[in-house]
Amino acid sequence: MCGIVGFAGDQNAAPILLEGLKLLEYRGYDSAGIAVMNEGKIALTKSQGKIANLCEKTQDGTTMPGFIGIGHTRWATHGAPNDTNAHPHLSNDGKFAVVHNGIIENYMALREELTAKGFVFKSETDTEVIVNLLELYYKGNLKAAVMKTAARLEGSYALGVACADFPDRLFAVREASPLIIGVGVGENHFASDVTAIISHTRNVIYLEDGEFAELTADNVTVYDCMGNAIEPQVTRISWDIEAAEKGGYEHFMLKEIMEQPRAIKATIEPRVKDGRIVLDDFDMTEEQFKNINKILITACGSSYYVACAAKYMIEQLCRIPVTTELASELRYCDPIIDERTLLIVLSQSGETADTIAALKECKARGARTLAIVNVVGSTIAKLADNVLYTWAGPEIAVATTKAYTTQMAVMFMFALYAADKLGKLDNAEYDRLVCELLLLPGVVQRAIDLSSDIPELAKKYYKTRSLFFIGRNVDYAICLEGSLKMKEISYIHSEAYAAGELKHGPIALVDDKTLLIAAACYENLFEKTLSNIKEVKARGAEVLGIALEGNRAMSAEADEVLYVPRTEPMFNAIAEIIPMQLLSYYVAKENGCDIDKPKNLAKSVTVE
Numbered sequence: 277m278c279g280i281v282g283f284a285g286d287q288n289a290a291p292i293l294l295e296g297l298k299l300l301e302y303r304g305y306d307s308a309g310i311a312v313m314n315e316g317k318i319a320l321t322k323s324q325g326k327i328a329n330l331c332e333k334t335q336d337g338t339t340m341p342g343f344i345g346i347g348h349t350r351w352a353t354h355g356a357p358n359d360t361n362a363h364p365h366l367s368n369d370g371k372f373a374v375v376h377n378g379i380i381e382n383y384m385a386l387r388e389e390l391t392a393k394g395f396v397f398k399s400e401t402d403t404e405v406i407v408n409l410l411e412l413y414y415k416g417n418l419k420a421a422v423m424k425t426a427a428r429l430e431g432s433y434a435l436g437v438a439c440a441d442f443p444d445r446l447f448a449v450r451e452a453s454p455l456i457i458g459v460g461v462g463e464n465h466f467a468s469d470v471t472a473i474i475s476h477t478r479n480v481i482y483l484e485d486g487e488f489a490e491l492t493a494d495n496v497t498v499y500d501c502m503g504n505a506i507e508p509q510v511t512r513i514s515w516d517i518e519a520a521e522k523g524g525y526e527h528f529m530l531k532e533i534m535e536q537p538r539a540i541k542a543t544i545e546p547r548v549k550d551g552r553i554v555l556d557d558f559d560m561t562e563e564q565f566k567n568i569n570k571i572l573i574t575a576c577g578s579s580y581y582v583a584c585a586a587k588y589m590i591e592q593l594c595r596i597p598v599t600t601e602l603a604s605e606l607r608y609c610d611p612i613i614d615e616r617t618l619l620i621v622l623s624q625s626g627e628t629a630d631t632i633a634a635l636k637e638c639k640a641r642g643a644r645t646l647a648i649v650n651v652v653g654s655t656i657a658k659l660a661d662n663v664l665y666t667w668a669g670p671e672i673a674v675a676t677t678k679a680y681t682t683q684m685a686v687m688f689m690f691a692l693y694a695a696d697k698l699g700k701l702d703n704a705e706y707d708r709l710v711c712e713l714l715l716l717p718g719v720v721q722r723a724i725d726l727s728s729d730i731p732e733l734a735k736k737y738y739k740t741r742s743l744f745f746i747g748r749n750v751d752y753a754i755c756l757e758g759s760l761k762m763k764e765i766s767y768i769h770s771e772a773y774a775a776g777e778l779k780h781g782p783i784a785l786v787d788d789k790t791l792l793i794a795a796a797c798y799e800n801l802f803e804k805t806l807s808n809i810k811e812v813k814a815r816g817a818e819v820l821g822i823a824l825e826g827n828r829a830m831s832a833e834a835d836e837v838l839y840v841p842r843t844e845p846m847f848n849a850i851a852e853i854i855p856m857q858l859l860s861y862y863v864a865k866e867n868g869c870d871i872d873k874p875k876n877l878a879k880s881v882t883v884e
């Protein structure tokens with residue numbers, strides 16, 4: 277949510293800042309701006325809309341000479357997305373420029389205080405108080421002004437600060453919003469995430485909350501919140517820029533859907549050694565496992581829907597009660613948690629504000645915590661007692677696909693691992709399930725191959741204005757994600773319902789204009805869902821069924837059918853989502869939607 281970049285080096289900053297902002301555009305894209313230091317002054321250009329507008333306005337940065345600068349791509353929180361509210365913001369005296377990601381919770385009080393002192397505010401943003409506090413506290417010592425300003429701020433922020441009096445340096449400050457420093461040769465960078473700087477350097481410092489950094493072209497100094505210089509840990513990033521490029525696909529989303537077999541393989545295979553699941557990063561002993569009497573899984577968005585599906589499998593294999601709770605709810609519901617609770621937190625970005633807050637809340641109540649995260653070094657990865665990474669690689673499209681399925685793969689592994697520790701599986705069954713697990717990349721590839729009719733189907737359905745997804749148990753959990761995908765990228769109103777609940781209300785909306793997508797990939801529940809299909813068919817609805825390969829009964833009832841490969845039923849979920857992802861993609865494409873950057877959304881939601 278909002279992306280920030282900064283560059284200090286020996287070449288023009290503006291083109292590098294614009295390039296970084298393009299790579300961060302998934303974080304927000306309603307307006308953007310850059311500020312560049314030139315001849316002792318700060319030059320500023322801002323533009324409503326996507327980065328392309330800013331590129332046009334600055335002729336790809338060529339109209340803004342200068343070697344040091346900061347940039348921002350915005351996802352509006354305070355004030356409409358327009359040029360005035362776009363970052364960077366300048367102080368009243370024009371000496372300071374600031375870019376900000378996060379929310380300053382006490383900005384109203386600060387604004388009143390500064391207004392009383394004669395400061396004038398031009399924008400509606402919370403950020404403008406920061407830049408004017410810098411002016412207020414600046415007495416010739418920039419570092420001191422940065423520290424005094426940070427001490428007044430409540431909330432979350434990653435800040436980039438430029439000051440005209442110090443044209444060779446930038447400050448970057450972190451509190452509860454992601455911020456990394458890229459350490460180069462003769463140039464240094466900061467950014468909201470690694471994607472923005474990976475083409476310049478692979479050496480990265482992950483700032484901790486309360487830390488700040490001073491960057492010149494040749495030097496990076498990291499300070500703790502008291503202003504003491506500290507020795508930062510420099511991490512080497514192993515993936516390269518190709519992983520964050522489209523590689524010939526029209527959209528990142530399609531590329532990432534197609535990458536799923538590889539991502540799942542990368543997530544599973546290294547963790548199976550001599551036929552056994554080895555979770556190196558998870559050090560719970562058998563005794564500690566047996567002491568657990570409840571598992572609570574929390575997350576937001578698609579990650580939460582992984583939790584909904586995983587619940588069934590963990591309970592089936594481990595016979596431990598599993599509850600799922602949305603992170604935004606969990607943090608305020610006074611949860612019943614103690615040392616015997618295992619909290620599992622799922623997050624692609626590792627930076628989702630509500631998930632972080634829920635994790636902190638449960639930790640404080642004594643829960644043991646395990647995070648399943650895609651972004652190495654992210655806040656959630658650092659906060660949890662243990663972390664298992666999904667090796668999906670960078671995911672750029674706002675609507676998640678490969679992060680979702682790799683999270684699912686990790687949950688499968690966790691369930692098997694836990695069931696084994698708890699003595700719930702005999703050796704033969706354990707071995708069989710591990711073999712099935714290793715087959716999953718191929719199963720997902722088969723699911724992609726079976727989806728070749730979807731571009732045509734999308735032509736039939738793209739004008740639908742309202743649709744339902746129905747299913748039971750895991751089918752229902754997958755429908756939640758399928759329905760979210762559809763509304764996120766195609767803007768078609770879509771709801772997922774537990775199939776049995778349809779007759780308790782939603783069926784009132786069903787008529788001959790309704791499209792109903794019915795997932796029925798579990799044979800024990802197939803007949804039940806089929807009855808629900810008949811109920812809506814009787815009311816004129818069009819039905820698209822999703823069933824296991826070879827199932828004939830579905831084609832007898834549904835108007836159209838998409839097939840999913842047969843696998844160990846417990847692992848069906850991972851293949852079942854594939855046709856739903858592809859259908860959403862092609863329906864959105866038929867509707868001419870901006871698939872990788874859907875309106876109003878952001879990939880990393882770092883505000884509450």
Ligand code: G6P
Nearest residue numbers: 576577578579623624625628676
């Ligand atoms: C946003 C994204 C979703 C994602 C959710 C949770 O809403 O658009 O795709 O599922 O945040 O994000 P996380 O990074 O915690 O998985």
